[in-house]
Amino acid sequence: MLDGVHSDTEACVRAVRSRDARFDGWFFTAVVTTRVYCRPSCPVVPPKPRNMRFYPSAAAAQQAGFRACKRCRPDATPGSPQWNERADLVGRAMRLIADGVVDSGGVPALAARLGYSVRQVERALRAELGAGPLALARAQRAQTARVLIETSALSMSDVAMAAGFGSIRAFNDTVRDVFALSPTELRRRAAKPVVDRLGVLTVRLPFRAPLCPDNLFGHLAATAVPGVEEWRDGAYRRTLRLPGGPGIVSLRPLPDHIRCDLSLTDLRDLSVAISRCRRMLDLDADPVAVDEALSADRVLAPLVAKNPGRRVPRTVDGAEMAVRAVLGQQVSTKAARTHAGRLVQAHGEPVVDPVGGLTHLFPSTEALADLDPESLALPRSRRATLTGLIAALPTIDLSVGGDWESARAALAALPGIGPWTVDTIAMRALGDPDAFLPTDLGVRLAAEGLGLPASPTALTTHATAWRPWRAYAVQYLWATGDHPINLLPAG
Incomplete structure (x- = not known):
């Protein structure tokens, strides 16, 4: 799919006539006779082409005087990839x-x-x-x-x-x-609303099918920082640092949506919390486009066919991910969780979780500013890397609106932060779909087992054909191992 798809009238008409859900969120169809706008997959009988108008956003359709269809709810589609x-x-x-x-x-x-x-x-x-x-x-x-x-009620x-x-x-x-x-x-x-319990709001997060929940929720659960994240009763739960105060979210994968239960200090944080959760779960991705591109590689094709729709597990806070990436340098997932958990207990802001085991927000950059490196059970070089990163974080924009290349350059200039750390942060914090980890042990073992080039340089050359979706290729490569990140936890 290409930018500006709404301007290709013939392609849009074909998508509407075939009710192609793959185009939902890419463009919106307005009908001049009814003054209603719809998603391409709307189940009503398609109007005549001469009565269709196409817009790149719901806001543009609304500004042109069209109302949202009551049947297909175009305003509730996944966002544009x-x-x-x-x-x-x-x-x-x-x-x-x-x-x-x-x-x-x-x-x-x-x-x-x-x-x-x-x-x-x-x-x-x-x-x-x-x-x-x-x-x-x-x-x-x-x-x-x-x-x-x-x-809601x-x-x-x-x-x-x-x-x-x-x-x-x-x-x-x-x-x-x-x-x-x-x-x-x-x-x-509407149907009978979900009754708020303990101030919890329940909403549905739509996504483009297919979606493979195993790697998405398996990764989040396997790398969960004690006190900040947990897997409980079939849902991934974590604390959120929001403008109006702390929040707690529970995200449960269901066949056609993600159930999102939110407990907020300030109701005005709802749309921000939803946006961050969607981003963390990569729900606005276009899995069909990604998988089609990766399937062109004969080695990746069977992996894609086996479990299509893998997403890139991201984060709700860029600075948090940067700190966790450094803590995870050259250690096991279990050790990284232990180090992060100790940091949380010492410097995180306490929260109250009436229904689970969440205890803290991940420490803010300000809270970590006075960190005593001698208190960390890390090698001296790693301590220096972490404290150097913490000192630099206020000047590096790792937010959703940050410039990816500037952030990469700033991170790479810090002592002790090499390509693996930079691309881990780019993949999970910045959301770069083309971030690649050729030096990652799991990626190298997978490449070797699949008959791909195992050396970082040769693998990077081979992976040129996977662009701009190399971050998704990493998910498929990791899936060849038996690491817990590939398994949806029981319960």
Whole structure:
């Protein structure tokens, strides 16, 4: 699939006529006779081509005066894979908008984070998405509001606050404009909401099929830091550091969605928490495009066919991942968890978990600033690497809107941080889909067992054909081993 697919009218018409769910989120179909916009896979009878209009975003369709289809719920599709794949201005802007930057600081805050003027950001987004940052943020608020209206027992005033609206009037007007129903009518039409228990909100996180949960949740569970993460009763649980205070999330893989149970200090953090969880689970990926590309390699093809839809397990906090990557240098997964767990107990912020064993947030960069390296049961060189990283983290942007190449260069310039650490952080913190680990022991053993070049240089040369999906190739290579990261835990 290519950028700007919405401009290829013939391809869009074919996708709509065949109800091709692979294109959901890539473009939106508006029908001029009904003034409704849909996802390509909408089950209703496709309209005549002359009555179709195609838009690159839900916000653009809404700005053109179209309402969301009540049947296919186009606002609830997985996000465009482009925003996870691309490191350019628009890709970075979209990730920051999803992370709530416009809601909390407006367009000037977004522009400042990106290092561009407000006018440049506005122009770039309108040119590619047909809508500016305010409209894109409004569309996100509308979707968050709909989720809460239909799936929670919150009052409408609490829904408005949680979705990021500045007033009840703005909330009511937006819901009516986007969905052609009042908030009360939306709730009346929905199934019986999930009753909040202990302040927990339950939402569904959609994804593009196929999805292989084994490596995704197996990796997160096998590498879980005690106190911060755990696998409990068939779900991955972890603490979240959010703008309004600590949160706890439980993520459970189900056949057609991920069940997400959230406990938040501040309801206004809901959309940010959902965005970070989606990113951590790589739910907006396009597995069909990835697997088709990797299957062109005759060695990888059988691995892809056996368990298609592998995702790249990511993180909810870039600085956390960087610290964990250094702690994991040249040690076993068990040892890395032990080191991280000790750091958490000594420097993490305590949290209360009424239903599980989570005890802390992972330590912030500020909390680690006064870390005594002598307190760490690490080799002296590793201690120096860790303290050097912690000192540099305030100047390295590892957020969702960070510049990947700048972050890579800054990390590589630090003593003790080599290619394996840089690409581990690029893969799991920055979300670079092309990050590659040719020196990783698991990757090298897999390559050797499959008859691929085993030396890092030769393997990197061979892997050129896997670009831009080398991070996904790593997941398939790791799957050839018997490491716990490849297995969905029992229970």
